[in-house]
Amino acid sequence: MSFDSLGLPVALTRAVADAGYAQPTDVQARAIPAALAGADLRVSSSTGSGKTASFVLPALQRVLAARGDMSKRREKGVVHGPRVLVLAPTRELVLQVAKAADAYGRHIPGLRVATVVGGVPYGAQLKALRGPLDLLIATPGRLMDHMANGKAVLANVEMLVLDEADRMLDMGFIDDINHIASFLPPKRQTVMFSATFAGQVGQLAKNMLKPDAQTIAVATHTDTHENIEQRLHWADDTRHKHALLEQLLADRDLDQALVFTSTQRDADWLADRLAEIGHQVASLHGGMPQGRRNRVLQGLRSRHLRVLVATDVAARGIDVPTISHVINWGLPMKAEDYVHRIGRTGRAGRQGLAVTLAEAMDAGMIRRIQQFTTQPIAVATVTGLEPKKQAPRTTGARAGDIRGDRRDGPQRGRFRPGGASQGGNKPFGAKPFGGARRDGPARATRGSDARR
Secondary structure, three states: OOHHHHOOOHHHHHHHHHOOOOOOOHHHHHHHHHHHOOOOEEEEOOOOOOHHHHHHHHHHHHHHHHHOOHHHOOOOOOOOOOOEEEEOOOHHHHHHHHHHHHHHOOOOOOOOEEEEOOOOOHHHHHHHHHOOOOEEEEOHHHHHHHHHOOOOOOOOOOEEEEOOHHHHHHOOOHHHHHHHHOOOOOOOEEEEEOOOOOHHHHHHHHHHOOOOOEEEEOOOOOOOOOOEEEEEEEOOOHHHHHHHHHHHHOOOOOOEEEEEOOOHHHHHHHHHHHHHOOOOEEEEOOOOOHHHHHHHHHHHHOOOOOEEEEOHHHHOOOOOOOEEEEEEOOOOOOHHHHHHHHOOOOOOOOOEEEEEEEOHHHHHHHHHHHHHHOOOOEEEEEOOOOOOOOOOOOOOOEEEEEOOOOOOOOOOOOOOHHHOOOOOOOOOOHHHHOOOOOOOOOOOOOOOOOOO
């Protein structure tokens, strides 16, 4: 199957070809024709499956169709608002969707795409909302601000997309979503993407979708992630975790690494330590100003950064194919977030490695992750850094020993008590970007990075 066979206009198939895509993914092949036909959809697919194009391309087709329909011509000088509204949980995901819209809409003359997110000045957003607008991509919180001020007109929305609906509900946006939906025309088309439609998400779908909405289930959390190798390293304590992390970051096969922490405080603290021993590193979390977050992401994409230390919320939507390693320094709050974390590697057909560093107190979460994914995480050891304590009982298989010797150059400095280290690379991240903290790690607290 090719994109030409999905019923897309020529302007869109040309843009897809320009982007280097010849064949649609499974979710694209199933969702795009249904969305083009105007059906309401509930779509569940795994991260990295190409879901963004599954709704961006039909949205752009709707814009093209409206331009050719005389009855939908808009009066000049009147604020009509967007034809398509996309809601997403985080700023990073909003910007990723906007980037896809610009890429796939490159052959649509005068396409107008605007983003509304928190953490940035209101001025540019207000200007965009006043002008002609085709697509509006927003986080619920900031859009609610503009609605309260009467600046966001939603009365002419023809298509509503909820991207990562489960995550938005996890972050407490359900009331915001219902409020926003109450301002939209009831005859609109609604498309929901979510990792699961169980529980509260399923009820939201029932309330927002038409009774004849189609269900498309392409992938689930039980998929095997064949292009991602998963490993579990047991650590005796925090110092042992430091040594294991430094060994992993010295891997000669590592291109770029995304290290997850449980809290914003841990992200800053760990990035600072890694910078001190010479790593090109920065932190990324919801407590940072948007301008700084943009600079960090640009540093990652331009390969000035080799290591990014981030929280779950901040890393949502990051799509950088050169991330070869995902390392769970701190475990996620919920088992399903583990799937989203490891999905940041192994993208665009590449192989990826996902490593979890766990202590005995993490055994319960390891068991829940394995139950959720229905897959064991292979237990591995590093020569010379084997745990001295007996590993907790989980269902993990054993992957064997990983060599601890390095054959690709001089050894980097190790973490030492009191912060002494060695290593000469000028750090790109923690210090230049500011905000690094020296007050030690903190235990995870629920909701520490939510609603950002």
